[in-house]
Amino acid sequence: MPKNKGKGGKNRKRGKNEADDEKRELIFKEDGQEYAQVLRMLGNGRCEAMCIDGVKRLCHIRGKMHKKVWIAAGDIVLVGLRDYQDDKADVILKYMSDEARLLKAYGELPENTRLNEGIVGDLDEDDDNAGDDYIEFEDEDIDRI
Secondary structure, eight states, rough: OOHHHHOOOHHHOOOOOTTTTTTTOOOOTTTTTEEEEEEEEEEEEEEEEEEESSSSEEEEEEETTTTTTTOOOOOEEEEEEESSOTTTTEEEEOHHHHHHHHHHHSSSSSSTTOOSSOOSSTTTHTTTTTTGGOOOOOHHHHOOO
């Protein structure tokens, strides 16, 4: 029987996610960076995000974060803007939910930004007309049909 020369299975390669427990310093944006909220994940290390300056950008998740920091729709991220492409950006950092709330409290994020939402996008315009989708029938109308 051959001797096992490996150092372990895939759980060893995966490592422990110890960074979640530690409190990290809140990082604010600098010049050439912008806050954004992820609209949807596109796959292949890319996502579509709405930046705070009102521009929708295609964002590339950097390799250091890829498969280590999981980004979902609705997350607040810090993106690095490109000088040569205005419609594309690079995700530098994902803010945890408590950090995103602090950013909103400090006035870095606008007040109309929804934080704890999984689905983001065109819901803001539809909230005013939420009751318009349903038609109410009375008993007389049902009898005629």
